[in-house]
Every structure is written in C-alpha cells, then in structure tokens.
Amino acid sequence: MRPLRAALALAGLVLFGACAAGPRNAWAELSLPGSGPLRDAVSCGGHWYVVGGRSGGTGPAAWSSADGRTWHRLTLAARPGSYYGPRSVLYAVACANDRIAAIGAVGGGAHGNPRISTWQQRPDGSLAEVAAAFETYGGDTAVDVGRISGGPAGFLIAGNRTGGAAAWLSPDGAGFRLFENAPGLAGAFARDGAVLDGSFVLVGGLGDAAAAWRSTDGTSWRRVGMPVEGGYAEAQRVVRAGPALIAVGPRGDTFGAWRGPDWVAVGRFGKPDATGIRSLTVSRGRLYTAAAQGLWRSDDGGRSWLTVTTPRAATPLSAVAGTNGDLLLLAGDRVWLAHGV
Template sequence: MGRRLAPRWSGRRLVAGLLAGVLVSAGACAGSSDDDGPVPVRWSRGALPVPDGTPGRVVVRDVTVCGDRWYVVGAVEAADGETRPAAWVSADTRGWTPVGVAAESFYGQRAVLYSVGCRDGVVAAVGARSGGVHGNPRVVTWRQVPDGSLVEVPAPFELYGGAEARNVGRIAGGAGGWLIAGNRVSGAAVWGSVDAAGFELRAGLPGLASDDRGVTWAYDVAAGPAGWVLAGVVTGDADAAVVWTSPDGVGWTRVGLPGDGARERPQRVVMAAGGPVVVGVRGSSFGAWRAEGDRWGPGGWRAAGRFGTGAAGGSVQAVAPLAAGLLVVAWDGARHGLWVSPDAGESWRPMSGPDDLPVGGDRSAGVAAGAGRVVLVVDDGREGRLWVAPAV
C-alpha cells in the first residue's frame, strides 16, 4: 500500500466561509473566477520526526483534527523499501510528536496507515501492506487506547481479504460507531464497529450490493446527524453517480445523483453546512453534489458547482469541511491543486498552495481544517511533506 465557475464573491462572504479553517490576507477577497488568481494563503512547512526504530523517510497519507488534537498517519520507509506504521500528534500544528503504534501481526508491523477517522475525541486508522502469493494489500486496523497510542486490532484474513476481496477504503466515526467503506465481489460493502475494537463485514446487502442495475463501487463514507452516507458509482451500460444513505450502517437506500451524461465519479463525501456534500469528477472538470438538511433521500440531492480542469485524468484526493464551506485537494493528472468553496460547493475559487507542492510521481494527499488553521500533507513517493496555514 502507499505505491494513490464561480460567480461574484464578496469579501464578506469569502471571509465568513473560510474563517474557521483558512484565514486569508487582506485583499484576497475581491474576485470572481479563476481569472482573478488563487486565494492567497500563507503556508509554512512543518516537520514530522522519524519515530524511534529503523531509520527511513517519513511517508504521509492522511490527516484529521480530533477534539483538540491533530493527527497525521502514514509510515516510515527504510532504504530497502521496508515500511513500518507511523502516526504523529500535535496540539497546535507547530510541533509534532510520534504516536506509539503497537503492531503484532506480520503485515501489521509493515503496514502503511492510509486513513484516519475521529469519534468523540478518539481516532482509529486503517492501513495495509501488499504481500502474499498474489501481492494483494493485507489490511489491518488500529484503535486508540487511553494512553494515546494506537494498537492493532486482530482480525482473520478473510475479514478484509480472501476470495471475495476487492478493496478496503476510508474510515469514519459517527454517533453510531465506526464504518469503513470498501468493495467486495458482491459490490459495495462496509465494515462496522461500535468501538473500533473489532469490525463486522456487511456485504451483499440489499440496495448496497450489485444487482441487475449494475456493479456498485463505494469510495468514501461520512457520518452526520441522520446517519451514514456512502459515495460511489454504479457501473453498467451507463455509469451512474450514486450515494447510499443509512440510519444505522446496516439498512441502505441507493440514491442516484443528478448528472448531465458526462463521466461522473463521486470520490469524497463530508458533512458541511448542516448536510452531506459529495465531491468528485464531473466530465472534464471536478464538481460537487449536495443535499439540503435532512433531505438525503431521492429528490433531496442536486448538482452544485464545478471547478478545475483535467479531471478526466485526475481525482479528488482530499476534502476538509470549513465553517460553511469546503477545501479540496485535487489531482489533475499532472499536479495537485487546492480549491475552496465558501458555500458548501456552490461556488469555487483556486487557492494558492505551498511553493514546494510536489508534482508528478506516485502521489497521495490529505487535508484537515479546524481551530483557525489548515494542515495539508502530500507524498510523491519520494518525500512526505506537511504544511500549515495558520490564522493571521
């Protein structure tokens, strides 16, 4: 694992939408479109110390804010390519400390942590390392214990792997516990847990699994006051963008997202401005869909704004909710770009990234926002980098 236009904006609207996560300099507020240039943001480079043990380079995959702490997850990669799981924590995004990671299994000791979620101030993570006869990812989960460290959760191979395996994706925490999004031979699936101490596979469920309408694929999951939302597609004669909603993570309702016939692939889902917002590829651009309030079912979703170009060869890699908006990291096939919306996906404007934002290579990215600052992590297969945009 680890080898992954806008209408006029008033200054008042922009600052109000970004205040909780991205505070921009004066003069950044005037403007209406891509032609006005990116919203300027002051980035500073952060440092993640290599945890005790075999030396190597820092690998970064994901970041989240959880309670009053920030967490980054990834690995340490030695010169010979061997990896070991790693995580870091910070109270202020300035200084970072390695988190203890207790791994017991062969693949757990070599895993790269690629997704981290939060629930009630506690984190849980998913990681994997390719291996075995077929070189498939061997998935392992971790839960946080009272001393702050992460401990491996024992699981039989068939829970995440085996003959029915496809992939295991991202993890999210909510009022009902934890869910991991992924896919099995039967189609879209989830793994659920009350406390992240043991997960149950829920595959082949009506509405979620593949059927005569096509093959289902789930990419991401988020939790909100009305339950869970999965984002994905149904592939068939004509691919369809969909979400699945569930009050309990067991019973699911499939909802088609409105489209215009272009290639559409929802890839990330977050809760913003009181409801779920999905972001992904929409033809040759990126774009969003959103539901209003508690209307998450059929008829409650609509297509929102589009942004960027080059989406046909790219992907939305990370999304962070702001007070009333969104911050997106997207890959256009050549480079990473940052985009910000002050109104939960309706309008968009590019945002300036760090000067040394990597391009090309084997890449992954994560972003989180809260308490007046943003943390961005990007890995290009050669170096894991972290930046912070502080409040000003």
C-alpha cells in the first residue's frame, strides 16, 4: 500500500501545482512615501514606476525605484493655471524609449465627466502636465480615454468616440494627436493597444466579437480578424511577448487569450466579472494577467494558465507589472514585490 499512497500523494501535488503557483510568503510588501490610491505600474529604463494619487486621493502622484525596494516620489509639474491637472489621479502609465508617459483623470464640469490630462517625463525624471485643447480628449464626441502603451515609435492611447474606436498618437509624450472616425474603426470599440516597430495595434471588439486593428500612422486602420466563437468576447489588454502579441479578455463564460499578430484563440482561464481584465504583463517570458479577483500565469504563450497565490490583503487587484522575473502587484493603496512566482 505504501507505493500506492506515495503515488496518490504525488498525483495530488501535481494537480495542485496545475492550479496554483508561488508560496504566499513570496510577496514582500513595500512602502511608498505618501501613497494614496495606486492605479498602474511599469518597468522602464532600469527603473520601476508606480502611478496613482496622493494620500487622500487629492491629486496626482508617481513613484520610482531602481531596485523595487527603495522608493521616492517623483516631482509633478502641472501647467500654470491648470485646474484639473493638479486634482487628477494618474490611472495609466507606459514606457517608450526609456521614458514614461501617464494619463490622469478627475471628474469635472456640469456633468462630472472625466477631465483627462497627460504627463510627460522630463530628462530630470519629473513628470510635466502636457498642454492639450479640450476637444483632444473631451468635447461633444468624447466617450472614454483608456489605456496607454509605448514602444519604438512612441506612445499610443486607446479609447472611444461617438463614431467608434479612436487612437491618440505621440512620438515622445509631449503632445498627442487624436485620430477619430478613421477608416476601419467605425462602430468598433478599443480597450488597449501596442506599439510595434513601425506600426500600431488596437484591440477591443466589434459587436459581440473580439477584434484587432493595425495601422502604420493612425490615419487608417486595417482590421485583423480574431476567431469568432459562441458567446460574447472582447480583447481588453494586449502585450508584446517576443515576436508575438498576446491579448486577453472575456471569451464566453471564461476569460480567454488570443495570440497574434495573425490572431488565433489559445487558452482559457478564470471567470469574467463586471470589471474584466485589469492588467497584462510579461516577465522573463512568462505572461501574467490580473483581474479584480485574481492573478494568472502562462508559461507557454497563453495556451495554458494557472492561478498565482497572492497576498491575502491584495484584493481587489489593480495592476501587475513585470521585468526580469520580478513582479509588482498593486491593490488599493498597497504594493508588493515578488521574484519568480
């Protein structure tokens, strides 16, 4: 009986390993000076960056660290006379050519609609609010301004206007140009984007199906088909993983992944909720994606996924960022660092 018991015990360990990864104590909680709500994080130019709001949520804040353990607040410079910029919370950040750019928002005006600001990193490391006409992010055709992504060609913001999906492009974060009503995007919606070598990618949906588009300059977009399956699907986050693109989002009654740029459906994981996918990152070839209720990892390009054990207090999750086998995990006003989970 002993060999049989040993075999059963080993089988149990194998099955458990397929469901969870990383011991709970793998995560070390960090202290960010004066932190309030934390919204997003990125690795850029050998540093970690976290963005969000000051303690009490009364204005924008950002932090930087060279080793993930010792942090300092970045200087933020609002435009002279700016009303909404100093009151916004930074909710998205991206890296291009070793510098970051971020998006902030705060409700305002007669209807309390989000007032959007973007912030560019200066050579001294500080963040400066970028001047923009009201109609760039607002106006009669505004719907939402979503995620920001970066790459060799600069920065891309994905969002939506009343005519359909829209994109904002900038080579350096110093000013964004809006592309709305562009050929190929009518009636669609965009959730996220990726900046490649000489082209830009948007992902989102068209009707009940997930969809992706590609453009060389933002003026026109070519739809690249994603497989149509039964049930509702949309691509909510996308990341570059080596030569491939990986997108994730609701796919029927689970979350699912797609692998591009030719877009084939790969693995499934979890169960969608109203908040959907919050974050997607790559760390030493592994994919990590966060939804409010959990964190998942894929070691094979999105074909299979396992849950990652997170700290008990890390709920709901806000974002995950990775580099060189390290991960930063954000939830509320708290942040953790782990290696190799």
